[in-house]
Amino acid sequence: DAGITQSPRHKVTETGTPVTLRCHQTENHRYMYWYRQDPGHGLRLIHYSYGVKDTDKGEVSDGYSVSRSKTEDFLLTLESATSSQTSVYFCAISGTPNTEAFFGQGTRLTVV
Amino acid sequence: KNEVEQSPQNLTAQEGEFITINCSYSVGISALHWLQQHPGGGIVSLFMLSSGKKKHGRLIATINIQEKHSSLHITASHPRDSAVYICAVSFPGGGADGLTFGKGTHLIIQP
Numbered sequence: 001d002a003g004i005t006q007s008p009r010h011k012v013t014e015t016g017t018p019v020t021l022r023c024h025q026t027e028n029h030r031y032m033y034w035y036r037q038d039p040g041h042g043l044r045l046i047h048y049s050y051g052v053k054d055t056d057k058g059e060v061s062d063g064y065s066v067s068r069s070k071t072e073d074f075l076l077t078l079e080s081a082t083s084s085q086t087s088v089y090f091c092a093i094s095g096t097p098n099t100e101a102f103f104g105q106g107t108r109l110t111v112v
Numbered sequence: 113k114n115e116v117e118q119s120p121q122n123l124t125a126q127e128g129e130f131i132t133i134n135c136s137y138s139v140g141i142s143a144l145h146w147l148q149q150h151p152g153g154g155i156v157s158l159f160m161l162s163s164g165k166k167k168h169g170r171l172i173a174t175i176n177i178q179e180k181h182s183s184l185h186i187t188a189s190h191p192r193d194s195a196v197y198i199c200a201v202s203f204p205g206g207g208a209d210g211l212t213f214g215k216g217t218h219l220i221i222q223p
Contacts, residue, residue, distance in 0.1 A: 033210045033211075035210070040215070041215070042198070042213040042214060042215040042216060043198070043200075043211075043213040044213075045210040045211075048210050058210060090154075090155060092155075092210075092211075097202060098142045098143045098162075098202050099160070100145075100157050100160045101145065101157060101160075101200075101211065102157065103147075103154055103155035103156070103157070104154065105153070105154040106153075106154055106155075
């Protein structure tokens with residue numbers, strides 16, 4: 001199995017608080033992605049990174065920011081959590097854009 | 113808009129049956145992925161293909177580039193195959209901006 005770990009696995013937070021999710025990889029892959037998974041929508045891209053300090057927005061980036069200061073870590077921050085951000089968040093990695101993608105176990109976030 | 117459509121959305125079958133899940137997409141792609149997600153679980157990559165056919169155990173994936181269509185087949189299905197199967201594609205131009213996903217097919221195999 002690819003070495004990719006998400007933390008925390010579960011979190012409940014209050015509306016308006018900042019939240020940071022962490023994705024850690026041991027594969028030295030260049031590309032890292034944050035997706036959210038919601039019923040009826042499938043997985044949607046929030047942000048992605050194509051190298052250290054190189055990031056870009058995805059389809060549903062509003063209310064989220066990311067940082068990548070090291071190859072192995074990609075952080076997703078909800079600046080001020082809202083109930084609409086209750087979701088399951090998945091991190092994924094790949095060596096190149098068109099090679100196999102590996103996914104973390106997911107983080108279930110509930111905003112109350 | 114680049115779309116990925118899967119069918120059926122839900123499928124219930126008896127153990128031993130031959131299963132087919134379909135995926136169609138609207139524009140040219142560079143690669144197509146089939147993924148598996150068990151309830152409450154993570155997402156596992158089953159296949160990545162850009163042409164032809166691939167086989168792994170009881171799973172077979174095919175793609176027809178001209179028709180913009182792919183199928184995932186499961187032979188001799190078993191209750192442990194019960195999961196959500198997700199089709200995803202990457203588009204030409206590098207695809208650095210990730211995958212575009214179908215909404216998944218929820219498969220239940222009854223003993």
